[in-house]
Amino acid sequence: MNIDFLNLTILALASFRLTRLIVFDKITEFLREPFFDEIEEENEEGTKEVYYLPKETPIKKFIGELLSCYWCTGVWVSAAVVSGYLFLPAVFMPIILVFAVAGLAALVETIVQLWI
Numbered sequence: 224m225n226i227d228f229l230n231l232t233i234l235a236l237a238s239f240r241l242t243r244l245i246v247f248d249k250i251t252e253f254l255r256e257p258f259f260d261e262i263e264e265e266n267e268e269g270t271k272e273v274y275y276l277p278k279e280t281p282i283k284k285f286i287g288e289l290l291s292c293y294w295c296t297g298v299w300v301s302a303a304v305v306s307g308y309l310f311l312p313a314v315f316m317p318i319i320l321v322f323a324v325a326g327l328a329a330l331v332e333t334i335v336q337l338w339i
Contacts, residue, residue: 224309230308232323233319233320233323234301234304234305234308234319234323236322236323236324236326236327236330237304237318237319237320237322237323237326238297238300238301238304238322239297239326239329240322240323240325240326240329241300241304241322242293242296242297242300242301243293243326243329244322245290245296245300246290246291246293246296247293255275255287255290257278257283258277258278258283258284258286258287258290259275259276259277259278259287259290259291260275260276260277260278261273261274261275262274262275262276275291277291304319304322307319
């Protein structure tokens with residue numbers, strides 16, 4: 224197995240973006256919803272805050288805890304991305320490339336927002 228720096232960068236950016244998509248983005252909220260209970264509390268200023276706690280059933284709790292941990296989810300997403308790249312590159316490389324470009328665009332947008 225020989226992964227050059229360019230491919231490593233593409234894989235890293237794709238893993239970064241796909242992990243954020245799964246853990247944080249609104250569009251995938253429906254995937255996370257079955258594994259969390261929503262707790263709403265009012266803070267001292269009177270504004271309401273929403274907390275998400277993993278459900279109590281064993282499987283849902285495990286998946287909920289996994290989805291609430293960016294680092295944990297990132298390991299599994301990275302394993303899937305690298306496996307796809309190594310074993311089915313013709314299928315996975317276009318998908319990986321799209322997520323890599325989206326990840327790079329997200330990083331550029333974050334930098335631009337810091338400058339403005």
